[in-house]
Amino acid sequence: MRITQSIITRSLLQNINRNKENINKRQIAIATGKEILRSSSDPVKFSRASRFRKTISRNDQYLKNINGAKGWLDTTTSLLDNMSSGMIDAKEIAIQSADESNNAEMRKMLADKVDSIINDTVALANNTYMGKYLFGGTKTLEEEPFSYDGVDTVTYNGNSNNIYRRIAENYNISINIAGSQLIDMDIFSSLISLKNALNDDDTDGIQSSINEINSASEKLFSLTSATGSIRNQLTMTEQRLDTANMNLRSYLSQTEDVDLAKAITEYNAEEMTYKAALQVTSDAIHLNLMEFIG
Amino acid sequence: MIRQQSTIIKDPSQSDEIIIFNDMKVEQENTIEFIYGLPGFEMLTKFVIKDIEDYPPFKVLQSLEEPDISMLILDIRLLKIREQIKISFGELEKIEIYPDSLGENTEIYVILKVNDKKQELSANVKAPLVINTEKKIGGQIILDDENLSVEYLLKEGLRLTDTN
Numbered sequence: 001m002r003i004t005q006s007i008i009t010r011s012l013l014q015n016i017n018r019n020k021e022n023i024n025k026r027q028i029a030i031a032t033g034k035e036i037l038r039s040s041s042d043p044v045k046f047s048r049a050s051r052f053r054k055t056i057s058r059n060d061q062y063l064k065n066i067n068g069a070k071g072w073l074d075t076t077t078s079l080l081d082n083m084s085s086g087m088i089d090a091k092e093i094a095i096q097s098a099d100e101s102n103n104a105e106m107r108k109m110l111a112d113k114v115d116s117i118i119n120d121t122v123a124l125a126n127n128t129y130m131g132k133y134l135f136g137g138t139k140t141l142e143e144e145p146f147s148y149d150g151v152d153t154v155t156y157n158g159n160s161n162n163i164y165r166r167i168a169e170n171y172n173i174s175i176n177i178a179g180s181q182l183i184d185m186d187i188f189s190s191l192i193s194l195k196n197a198l199n200d201d202d203t204d205g206i207q208s209s210i211n212e213i214n215s216a217s218e219k220l221f222s223l224t225s226a227t228g229s230i231r232n233q234l235t236m237t238e239q240r241l242d243t244a245n246m247n248l249r250s251y252l253s254q255t256e257d258v259d260l261a262k263a264i265t266e267y268n269a270e271e272m273t274y275k276a277a278l279q280v281t282s283d284a285i286h287l288n289l290m291e292f293i294g
Numbered sequence: 295m296i297r298q299q300s301t302i303i304k305d306p307s308q309s310d311e312i313i314i315f316n317d318m319k320v321e322q323e324n325t326i327e328f329i330y331g332l333p334g335f336e337m338l339t340k341f342v343i344k345d346i347e348d349y350p351p352f353k354v355l356q357s358l359e360e361p362d363i364s365m366l367i368l369d370i371r372l373l374k375i376r377e378q379i380k381i382s383f384g385e386l387e388k389i390e391i392y393p394d395s396l397g398e399n400t401e402i403y404v405i406l407k408v409n410d411k412k413q414e415l416s417a418n419v420k421a422p423l424v425i426n427t428e429k430k431i432g433g434q435i436i437l438d439d440e441n442l443s444v445e446y447l448l449k450e451g452l453r454l455t456d457t458n
Contacts, residue, residue: 048362055334239436243421244334246444247434250365250407250418251334263408263415264352264366 049255052248059241062167066238068130069165069175070231075129076177077227080220082124083187086117087217094194094210104201111198115150118191122148125179135179137161145179146188152196154188156180167237175230177223185219186212325358326425326432329389333421333434335363341432343367343403343425353403355423367403368417373451375419376402378441385435389426399428409445416445 096102097110125135126144136145136158145158160181162174182188190212197205328339340358351372356364370376379402383393391400402424404417420442425432 052334239420239438240333242444243418243434243436246407246418246421247332247334247365247405249410250405251363253366253406253408254364263413264346 046255049252052252056245056248056252058169059245063238063241063245065165066167066234066241069167069173070234072129072134072175073227073231073234075127076134077224077231079124079127079134080177080224080227083121083182084217084220084224086121086124087187087191087213087220090114090117090191090194091210091213091217093198094206094213097198098203098206098210100203107198107201107206111195114191114195114198118148118154118188118195121187121191122146122154125182133158135177135182137176137178137180138163148188152192154183154192156183167234168241171237173230173233177227181223182220185223186216187220190216324430326430328432328434330433333436338363352406355403355405366406366415367423368406368448370402370404370419370422373404373417373419373446373448375442375446375451378439379419379422379437380439381422381424381435381437385433386424389424389431389433390429391424391426395428399426401425401427404446405434406448407445409447415448416443417448417451418444419446419451420444 093110093113097107102110125146127134132140133145138161139145139158140163143157146154146156148154156179158179160178162178163176164172165175166172190209193212194206194209196202197209324342326341326343328341331337331339335357338357338359341355342358344354344356346352346354351369353367353369354364355367370379386392386396386400402422404419404422406415406417408414409416420439421434421436421444423432423434
């Protein structure tokens, strides 16, 4: 081990000493470095550079779209979560009131509670993000997507269209949950059946509404995992675009009016080179790459 | 895969030496294949790593298919932050690095650029280049860690002061 260390160190020192001997050539070396590292005069690099700059600004636009889409989805997800809690509360009420010992008067009181859950759920479904209705399909501005008559009908005024965002070249992603899906999943109708059964003091009706609410809850939950998977797609694309922009900017560092050679020479003190070389050398022997593993 | 039949460029490490890239005898053994391309340069898969003479420890990752495309890179072992970098086995397997061969055949670099505002070198430590030196394949692995910066300033991150 020790021999290996000293051999490597010696050979590195030789390199470094050679660098020291070359110190008089430093001016030339820098000039050469510039030639290598800055070649904005090269017409191939120049035209490529302007193309890459366009790619970067297009990627920046995609990144903005992704950011907006994330906000939209996060709001959607938190609204769906709140709707789920409402469904859980309603189910609790149903289970509690299914007991024959509840009299009609108590059930009427519970019916009022369910009614306020319906109102809350409609209000959640009428929420907006940046002034746009989240659950109206592509009808995001005109009118609230849901209305409740306070009795037995929730009406959907939106459409079932998807809203797309372009998040990369040839990659559009749908970011919305159309409210028609909430209707199809019987979110509102299951709550209304429970409310009606409670008002009618109908034990069998209460029992069957438990099943309806259960099945609606499961479907609602599957929507949350759908928005979660869209969220993952957005994050992955975002990371890839970010990396692409950094790579392109690394290339442009050589061609644009930034002095890469100058930036490098700031790090090129003899001492730094020497110490850096030693650091790598000792690591070359002792490196345990396990620390890279997560 | 080399498109230009007679591509001749200057070797950045030897400014007066000319290398003919499609002379496979010379270059093939040093060619690293980035099977999945590099984000931003998806169409390019064949690269070489070269020293920059008089500027160690900086190196250049240079495309063989488009020889004017190159990026400045640095061995990650020089950066303090390397201790925070965790790469999953799943990602390493994509470039045929397995737990039993780990370390012997692995090199990790970060890509550098000049930070726009500060005009200083910064490293993208969120997406290191991992190279299987035995199989000559590599990949840029994007790490899912919010604490890692794409513009990690080199000045703050070099492991120099604690050397004895």
